[in-house]
Amino acid sequence: MSDYRLENNEFIIENYDSKAPFTSFLPGLTGEDGIPLWSFYVNRGQCLTSFGIEKKENPIMEFQPAVIAYENTSLKGFRTFIRKNDEYFEPFSVNYDAKVKRTMRIKANSFRIIETDYTHNFKTEITYFILPHEPFGALVRNVTFTNLGEEADFEILDGMSRIIPYGIPGTKFTTMANLMRSYNTVSNLKNDVPLFFSRIESDDAAEMKENVGGYYYMCFDNNGTICPIYDPCALFENETSLQFPINFIMHGLKFVAGYSQHFTNKISCAFAPVAKKLSTNQNYTLSTLCGFAHNEDFINRLIPHILDKEYINKKLVEADQLALKYTNDIATTTGNPILDEYFRQSYLDNFLRGGYPIVVSGSNDDKVLHLFSRKHGDPERDYNQFSTAAEFYSQGDGNFRDVLQNRRCDIIFHPEINEFDIRQFYSLVQIDGYTPMYVKACTFSVIKNTKRTFINFLMILYYMENLK
Structure with missing residues (x-):
């Protein structure tokens, strides 16, 4: 069976991270009544390499040229750290010698990656899409963990290695991150949905202006919201290369969750802490929404709406249906399904530009x-x-x-x-x-x-x- 193939309306790449590097993007089709975000991915690590609102001067995850994204995504993109009965491992890691199988499954308006770890008897499946048909924009990340071995205790940290506060332009962060980190503020922690923003505008001007709004990071499961760890020192301490979460490896989740966190003069991270006992073939799903909110009240009012158990699955279906809706104009049935999908994808690319x-x-x-x-x-x-x-x-x-x-x-x-x-x-x-x-x-x-x-x-x- 080929490592590159089409099954139904999914393009599949087996062992994607060992193939020649490529970059692509989520088209962000959210409907006439939705708020799009831009987002890009590569076939390295957990794939999502950058996303933000409106333009690359407003990044939530730093915009990176392809050649840099291939190098950095595994460390500075989304990460997952796991301790199984105190044994540490990191799914999708490049520093990984376990026996694994990794697959990427790409649809027109979403994609997912799957890792089956035969060494630790563990499966991790991650789905990405842009939230459709809502008055607020969000990148949606849905992660399902499945224990393939005997019953075990799992400690999990899942999230972003660093999140840029709203109000810091992308070019300034790239060239003056050491200064820009001093503007960082995190609020709304009491509601478990932190808002990351710059206290004031970063322009070198006589008049100082306060920023309005921020980037929210909302993690939740069937039991409700989970407040993420926002201080990278809680995980990495002085391991500034970000390769290994030393505190988590050495001391476990309880130590990380109890760490005295600070956001001043730091580039924040966002990792959801979870402790679960999973029996054989039992799974656990963690969902994350990240985007822009005008203020705390706006996002707090949305929490009950988002916590509906079928919300994420419903929105994923809507996102995939939108791609079909707009490309049905050119829907073609020939003797070659690959050609049929080629017509749709070409048409999609055309109207995304025109x-x-x-x-x-x-x-x-x-x-x-x-x-x-x-x-x-x-x-x-x-x-x-x-x-x-x-x-x-x-x-x-x-x-x-x-x-x-x-x-x-x-x-x-x-x-x-x-x-x-x-x-x-x-x-x-x-x-x-x-x-x-x-x-x-x-x-x-x-x-x-x-x-x-x-x-x-x-x-x-x-x-x-x-x-x-």
Whole structure:
């Protein structure tokens, strides 16, 4: 059986971490009523190498060019540390000589990685996707641990090696992390969902401005929320290479959980501490949501909603269905399933660059919005400043030629847009024959005299939605 194969709508790579390195991204299809995040992954470690909101200047996990991501993801990405009856091991680790099998299973709008450890008789399965159909954005990470051996006691630490506080621009963190760490603040610990943010804006200006909002990190299981460890010293102490969580290895989970933590002058981490006794073939699932919240009250109000036992499974199904919904335009059934999936993936790539057209009816004429568009900006195209608007009906900027070529089939699949694309692009041609460098997202303005009516209408919609 080939190490690269297609099964149903999943592309499978066996022993993915031993193959030539590659990088890809989650498209972040969250629906018209969802808030997208950008996220990238590589076939190393636990794969997720960076993610954030809107642009790479707002990273939650630091944006890294591909060549650096291949080196760093295993240490500075997501990690899992386990003690089984006091014996330490780390799933997906590069410093690992146990007998293991690792598999990556990629779908259009999600992916998962699976490690079966035959030395410790343990299986770890991790699923990643961007949360759809919600008024808040989140990277979702769902981890299922399965004991394949005899009943044993397990101590688990699972999470991010470091999390960048909101308000620290990506370039400043990359070049001035030693200074930027002094801005770090962690709040909302009493509610077990910490908010990471910079106390003030980091601009070198005469006027100091307070930051509003932060990156939340919410861990939970069937018993409720779990407050993560946020001080890296609790795990690593002075082992600054981050290779081994010395305190956890030497002293166990109780010592780490009881460590006197501090966030000042430190780059925080976020590790959920869990102690479980698992019998043979028993599993345990830990879920994590990480994204942006405007304030503590906003995320705290959402906790009961998120803790529903079927919430994560339901949202994963919705995320996968969104990819099918938007690519059904080109759904093809031939004698070759690989070709059928190729059509879908090519179409998805096209509308992620050119936008997915929808018609908005107006009183005088119809308008066309191109949703989900964004400029190339993955780790292999690190020179581009991409934008993925963190809002409903999300759009982004694009290079003129990219947007133009990726809308070439719009009229075939969406004849309802009529001559919109032709009019738009011809109207952008300058008198000297040149075209602009960029095509920006469409914006709509509210007529001044109707502003209050419009705001009242939005408030009514909001309250009606919350009464459901």
